[in-house]
Every structure is written in C-alpha cells, then in structure tokens.
Amino acid sequence: MTSQDAAEKPKSKDLSGAGQKLLAFASLIALIVAFSLLSENFRTVTNMMNILQATSVIGLLAVSATIVIITGGIDLSVGTAMTFTAVTAGMLLTWLGLPIAVGVIGAILMGALTGLASGAFITKMRIPPFIATLGMMLVLKGLSLILTGTKPIYFNDSPGFTSIAQGSVIGALLPAFPVPNGVLILFIVAAAVAYILNRTVLGRYTYALGSNEEAARLSGVNVDAWKMAIYALAGAVTGIAGVVLAARLNSAQPALGQGYELEAIAAVVIGGTSLAGGRGTILGTLIGALIMSVMTNGLRILSVAPEWQIVATGAIIIGAVYADSLRKK
Amino acid sequence: MPDLIQMQAIDKSFPGVRALRSVDFTLRAGEVHALMGENGAGKSTLMKILSGVYQPDAGTILVDGKAQSIGGPRAAQALGIAIIHQELMLMRDLTVAQNIFIGRERRNMFGVLDEAWLNASAEAIFAQMKVKIDPRARVADLSVAQAQMVEIAKALSYKSRALIMDEPTAALNAKEVSELFAIVARLRGEGVGVVYISHRMDEIRQISDRVTVMRDGALVGTVAAADTPIEKIISMMVGREISDAPPIVPNLAGAPKALEVRNLSRGRAVRDVSFDLQRGEILGFAGLMGAGRTELARLIFGADRPDGGSISVAGKPATIASPADAVRLGIGYLSEDRKHLGLALGMDVRANIGLTAMARFSDSFGRIDEAALGRVAQDYIAQLAIRTPSDAQEVRLLSGGNQQKVVIAKWLLRDCDILIFDEPTRGIDVGAKAEIYTLIQGLAAAGKSIIVISSELPEVLRLSHRIAVMCEGRLTGILPAQAAQEHIMALATQRETTAGAAA
Numbered sequence: 001m002t003s004q005d006a007a008e009k010p011k012s013k014d015l016s017g018a019g020q021k022l023l024a025f026a027s028l029i030a031l032i033v034a035f036s037l038l039s040e041n042f043r044t045v046t047n048m049m050n051i052l053q054a055t056s057v058i059g060l061l062a063v064s065a066t067i068v069i070i071t072g073g074i075d076l077s078v079g080t081a082m083t084f085t086a087v088t089a090g091m092l093l094t095w096l097g098l099p100i101a102v103g104v105i106g107a108i109l110m111g112a113l114t115g116l117a118s119g120a121f122i123t124k125m126r127i128p129p130f131i132a133t134l135g136m137m138l139v140l141k142g143l144s145l146i147l148t149g150t151k152p153i154y155f156n157d158s159p160g161f162t163s164i165a166q167g168s169v170i171g172a173l174l175p176a177f178p179v180p181n182g183v184l185i186l187f188i189v190a191a192a193v194a195y196i197l198n199r200t201v202l203g204r205y206t207y208a209l210g211s212n213e214e215a216a217r218l219s220g221v222n223v224d225a226w227k228m229a230i231y232a233l234a235g236a237v238t239g240i241a242g243v244v245l246a247a248r249l250n251s252a253q254p255a256l257g258q259g260y261e262l263e264a265i266a267a268v269v270i271g272g273t274s275l276a277g278g279r280g281t282i283l284g285t286l287i288g289a290l291i292m293s294v295m296t297n298g299l300r301i302l303s304v305a306p307e308w309q310i311v312a313t314g315a316i317i318i319g320a321v322y323a324d325s326l327r328k329k
Numbered sequence: 330m331p332d333l334i335q336m337q338a339i340d341k342s343f344p345g346v347r348a349l350r351s352v353d354f355t356l357r358a359g360e361v362h363a364l365m366g367e368n369g370a371g372k373s374t375l376m377k378i379l380s381g382v383y384q385p386d387a388g389t390i391l392v393d394g395k396a397q398s399i400g401g402p403r404a405a406q407a408l409g410i411a412i413i414h415q416e417l418m419l420m421r422d423l424t425v426a427q428n429i430f431i432g433r434e435r436r437n438m439f440g441v442l443d444e445a446w447l448n449a450s451a452e453a454i455f456a457q458m459k460v461k462i463d464p465r466a467r468v469a470d471l472s473v474a475q476a477q478m479v480e481i482a483k484a485l486s487y488k489s490r491a492l493i494m495d496e497p498t499a500a501l502n503a504k505e506v507s508e509l510f511a512i513v514a515r516l517r518g519e520g521v522g523v524v525y526i527s528h529r530m531d532e533i534r535q536i537s538d539r540v541t542v543m544r545d546g547a548l549v550g551t552v553a554a555a556d557t558p559i560e561k562i563i564s565m566m567v568g569r570e571i572s573d574a575p576p577i578v579p580n581l582a583g584a585p586k587a588l589e590v591r592n593l594s595r596g597r598a599v600r601d602v603s604f605d606l607q608r609g610e611i612l613g614f615a616g617l618m619g620a621g622r623t624e625l626a627r628l629i630f631g632a633d634r635p636d637g638g639s640i641s642v643a644g645k646p647a648t649i650a651s652p653a654d655a656v657r658l659g660i661g662y663l664s665e666d667r668k669h670l671g672l673a674l675g676m677d678v679r680a681n682i683g684l685t686a687m688a689r690f691s692d693s694f695g696r697i698d699e700a701a702l703g704r705v706a707q708d709y710i711a712q713l714a715i716r717t718p719s720d721a722q723e724v725r726l727l728s729g730g731n732q733q734k735v736v737i738a739k740w741l742l743r744d745c746d747i748l749i750f751d752e753p754t755r756g757i758d759v760g761a762k763a764e765i766y767t768l769i770q771g772l773a774a775a776g777k778s779i780i781v782i783s784s785e786l787p788e789v790l791r792l793s794h795r796i797a798v799m800c801e802g803r804l805t806g807i808l809p810a811q812a813a814q815e816h817i818m819a820l821a822t823q824r825e826t827t828a829g830a831a832a
Binding site for chain 2: 211
C-alpha cells in the first residue's frame with residue numbers, strides 16, 4: 001500500500017541540498033554586501049579577520065554537530081564537552097606541566113572519548129540521542145566545575161599555546177592576509193571531515209544510518225559499532241574546538257560552554273542539513289556558521305542593541321528553514 | 330545431490346503469537362518455488378528466518394546438506410542467501426551503487442572508498458540483468474520499479490544461490506512485471522533457487538515450478554505448479570474450518586441508504602469504485618494486501634482527496650475534504666493501526682473516550698467537566714464490557730481487545746452513524762475477537778451502518794451481510810453473505826487482463 005502511494009507520488013526533484021547551499025551562500029553574500037554598504041567599519045580587513053576568528057570555535061562545533069545530525073541523531077553535549085576538553089588540556093599542561101603536544105592530543109582524545117560514551121549510551125543502552133547527550137551535557141558541565149574547583153585554569157606556563165588560535169601562519173607568509181590560526185584549523189578540519197564523509201566508509205555509513213538505519217542493519221552493516229565510531233569522530237572535532245577556545249582565551253573557563261550547542265545546531269540547520277538525517281554537507285555548515293557570525297558582527301557594528309541581535313539570530317534560523325521548505329514544495 | 334536448502338521443523342513464537350509451527354521447506358537449485366498463504370500465514374517470518382533476520386526457536390536449516398546456523402543477515406549472505414524485503418530496504422539519500430554495495434565497499438587501508446569500482450561493478454550487474462539504471466543516481470529519484478531492480482541487483486551482487494523475493498510485483502505495472510519475470514527466468518537457468526512469495530495466482534502459474542502453501546503458521550503442503558489447478562491451491566490456502574455461526578442477515582429491503590459512493594478514484598490505488606451502504610447493514614470488504622481497501626476508506630473519511638467521484642451521506646451529496654468533515658457527517662474510521670492512529674496510549678480510558686468530544690465536556694473557558702466525562706466513560710465501560718479496573722486506567726495497560734473497545738467507545742460518543750472498521754481484530758486473541766464481532770453485530774442491529782475491512786476471510790464471512798471484493802484498486806464484485814471462499818478469492822485475484830493498461 002505504501003509502496004503504491006510512493007509510486008503515484010509525483011517525483012520531487014531534490015538536488016541533495018545543493019539548492020539550500022546556494023540559497024545560504026547567496027544570503028551570506030547579500031549580508032556581507034548589505035553591511036559593507038551600511039558601515040565602512042564593517043568592510044575592513046581587520047573586521048573580516050574578527051568575523052573569521054569569531055567563527056572558528058562555533059564553526060568547529062557545528063562541523064561536529066553536522067556529523068551526528070546526518071546520522072539522524074543530535075548532540076546536545078558539544079558545548080560542555082568542548083569545555084571539558086579545554087579543562088583537560090589545562091590539567092595536562094598547567095597542572096602536570098606536560099608538553100603542549102601532549103595537552104592538545106589529550107584534549108582531542110578526551111573529546112573522542114566523550115563522543116564514544118554518548119555513542120555507547122545510544123547504541124548499547126538504547127537511550128535516544130537527545131536524552132543521552134542531554135545527560136552528557138550536564139555530566140560534563142558538572143565534571144568541569146568539580147575538577148577545576150570552578151576556577152579557570154590559565155596557560156601562562158605554556159608559552160606558545162595561545163598561538164594555536166591567535167598566531168597566524170598564513171600572516172607570516174602573506175602579511176596582507178593575517179588569517180588567524182584558529183580559522184586555518186577550522187578550514188583544515190572542515191576539509192578533512194568533508195573528505196571523510198564523502199570518501200570513506202565511515203562517511204558512507206554516516207549517511208546510510210541517517211537515511212535508513214534498518215536497511216543498513218539488514219545489509220549486514222554493524223550499525224552499533226559504526227555509530228559509536230561516528231560519535232567518537234564528532235567528539236574528536238569537539239576536542240579540537242576545545243583546544244582552539246582555550247588557546248584563544250589563554251585559559252580553560254569551566255563555566256563556559258552551555259549554549260554553544262544550540263548555536264552550533266543553528267549553523268548546521270541554516271546550512272541545509274536535515275535534522276531528519278541522511279542529508280547534509282560540511283560546506284553548508286561552514287556557510288551557516290559564517291552567516292551567524294556576520295550577522296552578529298554586523299549588527300554590533302551598526303550599534304544594534306545586543307538584545308535585538310539575539311532576536312535577529314532566532315529570526316534567521318526560522319527564515320532559513322522556512323526558505324528550505326518553500327524550495328522543496 | 331542434496332537440496333540447496335532444507336528447513337526442517339522450524340518453530341517460531343513472538344510474544345502472544347505462535348508464528349510458525351514445525352514448518353518444513355525445501356528449495357532446489359534452479360527452481361522457482363512459490364510460497365503462498367493468506368496474510369499472517371507465516372510466509373514472511375519463515376523467509377526472515379532463512380535470511381538471518383529472525384532466529385528460529387527450534388528446527389534446523391541445511392544448506393547443501395550441511396546444518397548451518399544463520400546468526401544474522403551477514404551470515405546468510407556468506408551462505409549465498411539473499412532476500413528482497415516486501416518493503417524496499419534502500420537508503421534513499423545514497424546512490425544506486427552505494428546502496429548495492431553497502432557494507433562491502435572496496436576501500437584502502439585508510440578506509441577511503443573506491444567510488445569508481447563501486448559504479449563500475451554496479452554497471453556490470455545491471456548489464457548482466459539487461460536493465461538500464463544509472464549507478465550514480467540517487468535512489469530517492471528512482472521509480473518504485475527501478476528501486477525494485479536495485480534490490481535485485483543488490484541480491485545478485487552477493488553471488489546469491491538462493492534468492493527470496495517477498496511480493497516483488499506489488500508495486501509494478503504489467504510491463505515491469507514481465508521484465509522482472511525475464512530476470513527470474515534467467516536466474517533459474519543459471520541454477521539460482523528462487524523463493525517467490527506472491528498472492529497472485531496468474532503469476533504463480535507463469536513462473537513457478539513448485540508451490541508451497543502455508544496457513545496459520547503451519548505447512549499445508551507442497552505441490553507441483555504445472556499439474557495443480559488454481560482452485561486446489563486456493564482451497565489449500567483458505568481451507569480452515571469456520572466454527573462460528575454464520576451471520577443472521579436482516580431484511581434490509583426498504584432500509585434507507587446511509588452512504589452512496591459513486592465512481593470514487595485516486596490514482597492507481599482506488600479506481601472507479603461505486604457501492605451503497607444501507608442503514609443497519611454490515612458490508613464486508615475482502616481483498617489481498619494492497620487491494621486498495623484502506624485507501625478507499627481513507628477517501629470516504631476525508632484523509633486523502635479523491636481524483637474524482639462523489640459521496641452521498643443519508644441521501645444528501647456530501648463534500649468531505651478532511652476527517653473533520655467526515656466526523657461532522659457522522660462517519661467514524663477505526664484505523665488498522667490503532668496504537669499509532671487511534672489511541673493516546675499513555676492517557677487513561679476516560680480521556681481517550683472523550684478525546685474527540687472535548688467540546689461537549691468543557692465550558693467556554695476550556696475547563697473540562699471531569700465528572701460528566703467520567704459518567705459517560707463509565708456508561709461505555711459497562712455497555713461495551715471493557716475490562717479495566719477503572720476509567721482512570723492507562724490505555725496501554727489494557728489488552729488489544731479492550732483497547733479496540735475504547736476506540737469504538739470514542740466514536741460512539743461522537744454519534745457516528747457510519748463506522749468503518751479497518752482490520753478490527755488485528756492482534757487480538759481469539760476470545761476477544763468473538764466479543765468484538767458480537768459488538769459490531771449489536772451496533773448494526775441498533776441501526777448503525779458498518780463497513781468492515783478485513784484480510785481474514787473467516788472474519789468477513791462471519792460478519793458481513795454483503796461482501797465487496799477489491800483487487801488492484803477496483804471493486805471486482807459484491808457477493809451475498811456466505812459466498813463461497815473460492816468465489817471471493819477468484820475475485821480478489823482477478824487482475825486486469827489488458828497488459829500495460831495500469832501504466
């Protein structure tokens with residue numbers, strides 16, 4: 001019966017989110033042009049770098065969230081997991097005095113571990129992703145506060161750590177483009193994740209799970225193991241975000257983090273990734289993250305009250321998804 | 330040479346149901362073996378066991394004469410057993426080639442995929458099948474028939490020696506069916522054993538070598554297709570004794586018409602259906618799965634919009650654009666999927682009964698008159714003999730039969746004069762079935778007009794004053810009460826003879 005329904009339905013041509021990406025990209029350009037016309041302070045290289053710098057952390061989190069959302073899941077713990085990995089870096093570097101590389105790798109591994117834990121709750125304990133990661137969000141927030149005694153850990157004993165985010169390798173080579181390292185990391189990670197999603201088995205199963213998990217299972221795919229691996233990958237990206245954040249602030253701030261997950265999910269959605277799973281791209285997510293930071297930056301430069309900036313962000317999310325649903329009709 | 334596959338004394342139970350009772354089944358290399366039976370006879374369960382989806386409770390499976398335990402889909406694939414499920418199991422957002430090789434992608438040591446190999450291999454399989462499908466196309470953009478071909482290609486890619494097809498033609502038109510048969514014939518020629526599950530007699534005659542019939546989870550028998558008349562197969566399928574008393578058909582001459590349906594159509598699902606329903610009548614709808622009965626009910630109830638046709642209620646032309654319209658006109662639809670569509674399982678009996686009649690039990694501020702609602706709920710609990718400790722019991726804790734009674738109460742409270750029951754006893758045990766039957770007969774005797782859609786022939790025969798039979802969206806006939814089962818089955822499998830007309 002259902003199959004007959006499907007046979008009769010006029011086939012809707014869907015270009016796998018390409019339309020949405022184009023729409024999002026056009027909106028981004030329109031926003032940049034509009035703000036540039038309205039304010040000469042907006043259209044400076046310094047300000048562009050500010051926008052990119054502001055995008056680096058949220059962009060990394062959005063990349064992490066994209067991976068999970070394509071499986072049809074959700075990760076509410078990316079914000080506090082990021083903080084937890086920053087705290088991990090702080091403990092390794094400042095408390096134990098280990099080399100920077102150890103702190104960075106430790107933070108990334110800790111991120112992967114938190115992702116793996118969420119994945120295990122979801123697959124082995126059959127807890128819905130929303131609940132499992134909501135629990136993880138609170139557990140990790142609490143642990144960050146406990147481990148640090150609610151006080152920030154500073155990286156003053158690890159000179160050079162801040163340059164992970166604040167330095168500029170590109171600027172050293174091309175003085176005209178002082179792109180901060182945090183931004184460079186975002187683009188490298190985004191490119192790597194895009195490659196994984198499109199070219200590797202892990203990526204293939206990410207889309208397969210979101211598209212039809214039962215079909216994947218019946219095809220002999222070890223759904224549980226792959227899902228845990230996917231959450232671990234997302235967690236590792238969250239760990240990178242934690243390192244960049246800590247380097248930017250020159251500290252691990254244990255109270256920070258909650259609220260970032262919603263901004264990240266907003267960027268993913270604006271970028272055209274379907275919350276139903278099966279569809280989505282990293283490029284779209286990057287554009288989505290940029291739209292959010294251009295908005296915030298532009299409105300601030302135009303001296304719009306911060307309260308109204310929040311309202312505008314909310315309106316953009318609703319508008320973007322509405323535009324997508326219009327396009328699909 | 331031993332048979333390719335021997336299943337011996339397979340038992341399987343699900344909570345509350347004995348799905349298979351000591352079933353034997355053999356498949357030879359190079360044969361097409363049709364597996365037949367009514368809905369719920371156990372065909373799909375048996376084949377899901379063979380393909381590793383379910384584990385049997387008892388029994389053995391021999392492949393090439395060697396006992397094997399098939400622990401999962403992967404183990405079945407390794408033994409060369411592939412299944413094409415009734416509902417297509419494809420990932421819509423992936424491409425054709427990606428779907429075919431899911432779980433077996435060629436990759437290097439870093440897990441990087443070889444997409445070119447994927448597409449070339451898929452291309453090679455399609456060439457072998459003599460089918461033209463672009464391996465790079467997204468499955469969501471394919472027609473159902475093409476998606477079916479992708480499933481077959483996927484099965485072939487496992488180098489399958491045993492291929493199970495569960496109702497593969499349900500969604501195909503005549504031309505596509507003949508293409509499918511050509512492929513099946515070619516596979517048989519290459520020594521593949523094919524299990525073919527279908528309801529369609531003409532197909533069985535056309536392509537199968539042997540026919541095995543199942544009924545109520547047990548094996549009825551295996552016969553050669555060539556020298557067994559269709560009537561024999563049908564009688565094997567429906568041969569169960571009907572122990573219940575036949576319905577007493579009231580004299581409805583002169584009874585007013587409650588519902589007149591004329592030329593109702595919607596795509597291929599419902600085609601030019603006309604019938605009358607009288608006050609006090611129980612009209613049974615028989616047919617096989619996918620015959621269009623539920624789709625017809627949804628049109629009458631306003632859940633879908635028809636392409637054409639008209640409906641009159643109580644002699645007056647009616648416009649039914651939504652379920653709300655239907656309810657206003659006194660039409661109630663009791664869905665076959667009552668857990669998802671009929672009940673709020675976590676709420677109590679009282680709230681469920683009152684759910685669609687809240688306007689009557691609330692004041693202008695929206696405050697609910699719980700006392701009045703409780704009294705009404707108590708009335709229905711007594712009247713329909715709903716077994717529940719109180720009207721405050723959560724509905725999910727009731728048995729299937731009692732849940733169904735709660736749904737009935739809900740619609741009675743809305744003063745519905747026309748009640749459409751879609752599979753009213755699905756998932757309900759035998760004792761409770763008889764109660765539901767008595768209830769439905771009582772409603773008719775009290776002047777309600779009733780449509781009963783059921784895939785169980787005994788149920789249709791037990792209840793109906795007249796029996797409407799559908800096949801492929803068309804009403805193929807209306808028979809009097811107690812019509813011969815063979816007659817009903819013949820109408821239910823009466824496909825259109827003009828090939829290609831359905832396209």
